[in-house]
Amino acid sequence: MKKIKPVILSGGSGSRLWPLSRAKYPKQFLPMIGTKSLFVQTLERVSSDYGFASPMVVANEDHRFIVNEQAEKVGVPLEQILLEPLGRNTGPAIAAAALLAAKEDPEALLLFLPSDHVILDTPGFHKAVKLAAEVADAGNLCCFGMTPTKPETGYGYISAGEAIPGYDGAFHVDAFKEKPDVDTAQTYLDAGSYSWNSGMFLFRADVILAEFERLQGDMLDATKKALAGARVDLNFLRMTESDFAAVPAESIDYAIMEHTEKAAVVPAEFGWSDVGSFSALWEVQEKDADGNVAKGDVMLEGTKGSLVHQGDGMMVATLGVQDLIIVTTDDAVLVANKNRDQDVKKIVERLKAEGRSEAEVHSIVYRPWGNYKTLAMGERYQVKEIEVYPGKRLSLQKHHHRAEHWVVVEGSAVVTRDDETHLMSENQSIYLPLGAVHRLENPGKIPLRLVEVQSGSYLGEDDIVRLEDDFHREGEK
Numbered sequence: 001m002k003k004i005k006p007v008i009l010s011g012g013s014g015s016r017l018w019p020l021s022r023a024k025y026p027k028q029f030l031p032m033i034g035t036k037s038l039f040v041q042t043l044e045r046v047s048s049d050y051g052f053a054s055p056m057v058v059a060n061e062d063h064r065f066i067v068n069e070q071a072e073k074v075g076v077p078l079e080q081i082l083l084e085p086l087g088r089n090t091g092p093a094i095a096a097a098a099l100l101a102a103k104e105d106p107e108a109l110l111l112f113l114p115s116d117h118v119i120l121d122t123p124g125f126h127k128a129v130k131l132a133a134e135v136a137d138a139g140n141l142c143c144f145g146m147t148p149t150k151p152e153t154g155y156g157y158i159s160a161g162e163a164i165p166g167y168d169g170a171f172h173v174d175a176f177k178e179k180p181d182v183d184t185a186q187t188y189l190d191a192g193s194y195s196w197n198s199g200m201f202l203f204r205a206d207v208i209l210a211e212f213e214r215l216q217g218d219m220l221d222a223t224k225k226a227l228a229g230a231r232v233d234l235n236f237l238r239m240t241e242s243d244f245a246a247v248p249a250e251s252i253d254y255a256i257m258e259h260t261e262k263a264a265v266v267p268a269e270f271g272w273s274d275v276g277s278f279s280a281l282w283e284v285q286e287k288d289a290d291g292n293v294a295k296g297d298v299m300l301e302g303t304k305g306s307l308v309h310q311g312d313g314m315m316v317a318t319l320g321v322q323d324l325i326i327v328t329t330d331d332a333v334l335v336a337n338k339n340r341d342q343d344v345k346k347i348v349e350r351l352k353a354e355g356r357s358e359a360e361v362h363s364i365v366y367r368p369w370g371n372y373k374t375l376a377m378g379e380r381y382q383v384k385e386i387e388v389y390p391g392k393r394l395s396l397q398k399h400h401h402r403a404e405h406w407v408v409v410e411g412s413a414v415v416t417r418d419d420e421t422h423l424m425s426e427n428q429s430i431y432l433p434l435g436a437v438h439r440l441e442n443p444g445k446i447p448l449r450l451v452e453v454q455s456g457s458y459l460g461e462d463d464i465v466r467l468e469d470d471f472h473r474e475g476e477k
Helices: 038-045 061-073 090-104 122-137 182-191 205-215 217-228 241-245 252-257 278-283 338-353
Strands: 004-010 056-060 080-084 109-114 141-146 157-163 171-177 194-204 231-233 236-238 263-268 293-295 298-301 307-310 316-319 324-328 333-337 364-367 370-377 381-388 396-398 402-410 413-417 420-424 429-432 438-441 448-456 465-468
Touching: 004 038, 004 090, 038 061, 056 061, 056 090, 061 080, 061 364, 080 090, 090 109, 090 194, 090 205, 090 217, 090 252, 109 122, 109 205, 122 141, 122 194, 122 263, 141 157, 141 205, 141 252, 157 182, 157 263, 171 252, 182 194, 194 205, 194 252, 205 217, 205 252, 217 241, 278 307, 278 324, 278 338, 293 298, 298 307, 307 316, 316 324, 324 338, 333 338, 370 448, 381 438, 402 413, 413 429, 420 429
Parallel strands: 004 056, 004 109, 056 080, 080 236, 141 263, 293 307, 298 316, 307 324
Antiparallel strands: 109 194, 141 194, 157 171, 157 194, 171 263, 231 236, 324 333, 364 370, 370 381, 381 448, 396 438, 396 465, 402 429, 402 448, 413 420, 413 438
């Protein structure tokens, strides 16, 4: 078999697992299960150690530096990162990735994987991928159907038809079914020929592009135009917002899979979950004798069937409760009935409508050079904790409305202030007056941490004039 090229789909709005997940830092970048993020787990699952080709990533433009940073930390080289300036669903993302891959090899086998899924049985996953690759190489569009364990109403279903001769365990698709009500889901479960639609696919590039040409010509043409106008920026390929906005928004299921005659399914069971809700997160984790999942500094008393997730901040104690979702971060607390967790997105919608920052970002804001956290804020001052990764530096910049004081608390720093350069270590500080051209760099091999005190008439993040930037963000805030 030829090598399989993974294409990791990394979009998401961060609304279903709020407050853990936010729009600027959605769930795939968080360690929802274990100590590694779902994105990293996905990369490692299709690494070269298992014989896969170098992966391509299709990501939201806002997340581009997070993608790079997480891949670098685990040593997984990314061949290409295609950036979407806005969400257009999975159809255009898959068309764009297939067009790029076909330039190198029209018959490339492409494995499309969402970056935010849990897969507990990696050998079982690889076994299913091997079979799907053989089926796809014969000209079929292969999807992965997960063996249902209950009458789930949150997933679409795939009805398996006749077996595909010569490929034991693979079937032609009889029909795709929309998310059912509970009674219909039970009939699917009883029939034994239905699978959950996992949203994972394996195609040959030329085959899927031919089906786009036949079924979604306008989408394919608009995607070609968007790619033609894309520019290379570092290791990113960036499409313009105007070009990509012209691409019709549609899922691959609606656009292609429900209409093609080439659809095939490999039913499988490898501990899969799309972690689309807190109840789904509860289901895939180990529970105590009372059916609870607890993470962090948590004390449970008389508690049953609950998920209690304590993030940064104070400890969480529960007493005499059942079937609750309790999630805390240092800037938000969610308490929900486990049966209502699909409605978490309604909270996020209200936060957005009220202009609340909690819908978009965590208290820790991630940048390509590191991160910062606001510790205190007043009318004319703000205090932040800043972390700079080893070998990284901020842009050369100045501010029109604020001055800054920096105090190094860990590591070493090289500070540029106008025409001066200062090497600083722990317990040393420097003052940056309003208008000073300055830059912060970590020359060491451990993280640099400092406390920044801002003072001035305006403290917004848009009061940054970037003069030089290693990450090409001169026009961004």
